Amino acid sequence: xxxxxxxxxxxxxxxxxxxxxxxxxxxxxxxxxxxxxxxxxxxxxxxxxxxxxxxxxxxxxxxxxxxxxxxxxxxxxxxxxxxxxxxxxxxxxxxxxxxxxxxxxxxxxxxxxxxxxxxxxxxxxxxxxxxxxxxxxxxxxxxxxxxxxxxxxxxxxxxxxxxxxxxxxxxxxxxxxxxxxxxxxxxxxxxxxxxxxxxxxxxxxxxxxxxxxxxxxxxxxxxxxxxxxxxxxxxxxxxxxxxxxxxxxxxxxxxxxxxxxxxxxxxxxxxxxxxxxxxxxxxxxxxxxxxxxxxxxxxxxxxxxxxxxxxxxxxxxxxxxxxxxxxxxxxxxxxxxxxxxxxxxxxxxxxxxxxxxxxxxxxxxxxxxxxxxxxxxxxxxxxxxx
Ligand SMILES: Nc1ncnc2c1ncn2[C@@H]1O[C@H](COP(=O)(O)OP(=O)(O)OP(=O)(O)O)[C@@H](O)[C@H]1O
Ligand SMILES: [Mg+2]
Numbered sequence: 001x002x003x004x005x006x007x008x009x010x011x012x013x014x015x016x017x018x019x020x021x022x023x024x025x026x027x028x029x030x031x032x033x034x035x036x037x038x039x040x041x042x043x044x045x046x047x048x049x050x051x052x053x054x055x056x057x058x059x060x061x062x063x064x065x066x067x068x069x070x071x072x073x074x075x076x077x078x079x080x081x082x083x084x085x086x087x088x089x090x091x092x093x094x095x096x097x098x099x100x101x102x103x104x105x106x107x108x109x110x111x112x113x114x115x116x117x118x119x120x121x122x123x124x125x126x127x128x129x130x131x132x133x134x135x136x137x138x139x140x141x142x143x144x145x146x147x148x149x150x151x152x153x154x155x156x157x158x159x160x161x162x163x164x165x166x167x168x169x170x171x172x173x174x175x176x177x178x179x180x181x182x183x184x185x186x187x188x189x190x191x192x193x194x195x196x197x198x199x200x201x202x203x204x205x206x207x208x209x210x211x212x213x214x215x216x217x218x219x220x221x222x223x224x225x226x227x228x229x230x231x232x233x234x235x236x237x238x239x240x241x242x243x244x245x246x247x248x249x250x251x252x253x254x255x256x257x258x259x260x261x262x263x264x265x266x267x268x269x270x271x272x273x274x275x276x277x278x279x280x281x282x283x284x285x286x287x288x289x290x291x292x293x294x295x296x297x298x299x300x301x302x303x304x305x306x307x308x309x310x311x312x313x314x315x316x317x318x319x320x321x322x323x324x325x326x327x328x329x330x331x332x333x334x335x336x337x338x339x340x341x342x343x344x345x346x347x348x349x350x351x352x353x354x355x356x357x358x359x360x361x362x363x364x365x366x367x368x369x370x371x372x373x374x375x376x377x378x379x380x381x382x383x384x385x386x
Contacts, residue, residue, distance in 0.1 A: 005030050005299055010068030012055050014043035016346040016356065017074035017275050020283065022046045024291035030299070035064045042347045058082040065091050070298045072252070074274055076104050077151070094298055095252035095273040102248070103273050106180050107149040113268055116247040119240060120268045121259065123182040125149075128175035136163045139183040146171060149178040160184060185267065188259040191227060192278035193241035195254045196293040199300050203245065204293075205238055206286060206306040209278050214318075220277055222315040222374055224367060225285065225308055229260060237266045244268055253294045255279060277316070281361045284342050285312035310340075311367040313374040317358040319351035320383045327351040329358075331380030338373055340364055351383045 005028050011018045014036030022032050022043065034047040037054055044050055049067055053060030055078040062082065065071055070092045071083070083097030102108050113120040126134050136144060144166060148157035159174060171179070190213065194206040210227035211220050229237070241256035248254075248271075255276030257269040279290035288296075288304025296303060317329070326349070335341050340363040351357055360377060364370035 007031070007070060007299060008033060008048070008068045009298055010035070010064040010071045011043065012061060012064065012071065012073040012078045013075040014041035014047070014050075015074055016042045016344075016358075018043045019046060019346065020280070020289075020344065021072075021074065021275060021291045021294060024283070024289055025295045028295065028299070030295065033064055033068050035060055040349050045347075055079065058085075062086070070094060072274075072294070072298065073100070076100065076273070080104060092298075094294075095250050095254070099248050099250055099252075099273055103271055105149050105178075106147045106270065107178055109270060110180055110182070112247075113244070116244075118244050118247065118268055119266060121145075121183045121185050123180050125178065126181050127178050128172040131166050131171045131179065131181060132169040134166075134181060136166065136181070139163075139181075141184055141186065143184040145180075145182040145184050146175060147180040147182060148175055149180060185259050185261055187262050189229070190269075191229065191237055191258040191260055191266070192223070192276065193237055193256045193258065194276060194279045194282070194290050194306075195241050195245045195250075195256060196290070196297065196303050196306070197245055197250050197252065197254075198297045198303055199251055200302075202303050203242060204303050204306045205241055206279065206282060206290065207308045208234055208237055209281070211278060220316055222313055222371075222378070223278055223281070224311070224313045224371060225281060226311060226367070230264075233260060233264055233266065240266050240268060244271060252297055253279075253290050277314075277356075277359075280344070280359050281312040281314040282306075283344075284361050285310055285363055310363045310365060311370055312361055312363050313367070313370040314359055314361045315374050315378050316356055317345075317360065317381055317383075319353050319355040319357055321353045323383050323385050324352045325350050326386040327357075327383040328386050330382045330384050331377065334380045335360055335377050338362070338377060340370070341373065341377060357383055 008031045010033045014034045019042040031048045033049040034043045035051045107125045190211040197203040208227040209225040211223040214221040255272040259267045275290045282289040342361045345358040362370045362374045
């Protein structure tokens with residue numbers, strides 16, 4: 001017989017992913033402790049205990065662990081050595097520190113895919129200072145993708161460069177330290193498969209989503225599910241994502257970002273070991289959301305059904321250009337009077353251009369209708385100075 005869920009969960013990071021994770025757990029009466037650098041963060045008002053401190057501060061992480069039964073993180077930039085140390089002392093960390101260590105370093109991550117025969121774009125590991133000496137002729141075309149091995153997020157730390165600029169020794173004006181030099185894959189469709197694996201080894205994937213990027217700021221503009229790919233491609237993408245998480249021996253929620261090339265090949269771009277932007281729509285559109293699924297995993301419960309109930313479109317609400325500081329959001333009335341539209345506002349006190357301020361999901365039995373409604377609502381929603 002299961003006791004009421006008295007578990008205390010410690011989340012490293014107090015951003016919107018943590019906020020949505022806590023929201024998913026409200027019906028289950030689970031308690032949360034949060035570590036974040038500032039009280040001005042989306043999770044602050046939800047925390048049973050809030051610890052103010054850097055996510056890289058070993059002592060603060062240990063303080064969080066001391067008052068929590070299970071530790072998780074909602075961002076990759078955390079002190080992984082401490083997570084590993086806590087595991088040796090018997091603390092449960094989901095996903096494990098060893099997995100985060102691989103993922104934190106894009107170079108190590110790419111090597112992992114190669115070693116496990118998981119399809120990924122060809123690459124070499126190099127350094128910003130040495131890149132001009134590398135043989136770039138092995139990569140087709142005149143462009144190459146350069147990725148900082150550590151420290152990047154939301155497309156920052158990734159840049160498409162001309163091979164000629166790299167050969168001219170100009171990379172170290174943009175990058176510092178170890179980099180991945182990766183074959184540029186033109187005309188890709190970007191897909192994401194969210195995979196859940198629990199402590200009992202049960203594994204399930206969510207239906208594939210297709211992402212549409214804003215080319216200027218390199219953030220997801222909107223995404224939709226189900227994706228438009230053929231059954232064959234969907235099966236391939238799904239199999240690749242499941243193989244990757246099985247190879248990692250992962251326990252937790254993982255977003256496997258994939259490229260679909262014009263000739264129908266699926267390649268792994270990267271894996272996020274946490275709930276992901278590409279799974280926000282699961283809150284309203286699926287039987288079990290990515291957040292509830294992570295809750296179940298932390299509580300050592302069976303996984304819920306990942307099936308999609310209704311087609312959905314998720315759109316990020318991004319801080320408008322030219323607006324920084326206190327703000328209000330225009331367009332709420334239109335959103336709230338649209339059937340099947342759901343707003344998630346992240347409770348950030350200040351906006352800046354490109355910052356994720358919230359998102360909205362539109363459900364409609366007709367995906368084309370949902371996309372149309374989303375475009376309209378996006379054109380109305382704006383962060384404006386207060
Ligand atoms: N080899 C490639 N060929 C073509 N485009 C690429 C390639 N690698 C990355 N990109 C583009 O750059 C984007 C960001 O790359 P990547 O996902 O590796 O970086 P990131 O900083 O981790 O981003 P995010 O946090 O937004 O997921 C990809 O979503 C894709 O649009
Ligand atoms: Mg990415």
